[in-house]
Amino acid sequence: MSHSIAAAVRQTPFVRFLGSSLSSSLVDLAAFALLCRALEPALGATVSILAATVLARVLSSLCNYLINYFLVFHSRSHHGRSATLYTTVTVIKTGCSALLVAGLAGLLPAAVPELAIKIPVDCALFFVNYLAQKRFVYAKGQAAENK
Numbered sequence: 001m002s003h004s005i006a007a008a009v010r011q012t013p014f015v016r017f018l019g020s021s022l023s024s025s026l027v028d029l030a031a032f033a034l035l036c037r038a039l040e041p042a043l044g045a046t047v048s049i050l051a052a053t054v055l056a057r058v059l060s061s062l063c064n065y066l067i068n069y070f071l072v073f074h075s076r077s078h079h080g081r082s083a084t085l086y087t088t089v090t091v092i093k094t095g096c097s098a099l100l101v102a103g104l105a106g107l108l109p110a111a112v113p114e115l116a117i118k119i120p121v122d123c124a125l126f127f128v129n130y131l132a133q134k135r136f137v138y139a140k141g142q143a144a145e146n147k
């Protein structure tokens with residue numbers, strides 16, 4: 001692939017969205033690990049895992065929202081509107097993932113691990129999430145290239 005084609009591919013909203021998602025996953029994992037270590041002496045193992053999971057997800061979601069707002073979709077929508085829609089889409093996506101994985105786990109043979117079901121479900125939801133964010137969350141006032 002020539003340099004100009006490679007540069008153009010990197011600049012597409014979808015590729016930026018993929019990078020944003022990967023970087024947010026790293027933030028989530030790093031924050032989870034640090035928070036577990038920091039909270040465990042005071043809260044115990046189970047409570048620290050639960051607290052670290054929630055806090056890390058909130059932090060990574062905030063990072064993801066801001067990266068998507070400014071760098072992926074170059075949005076100009078009001079933050080109140082886009083943040084509310086982002087949160088709604090995220091909650092719906094999480095619920096869909098849980099329901100689809102649980103439903104498929106009930107339909108498929110017991111020998112199929114839940115992770116083997118979750119990976120393709122979440123991959124499919126990743127594309128749906130991209131479209132939802134592009135069309136609804138950050139749509140108002142986007143740059144012409146992203147419409």
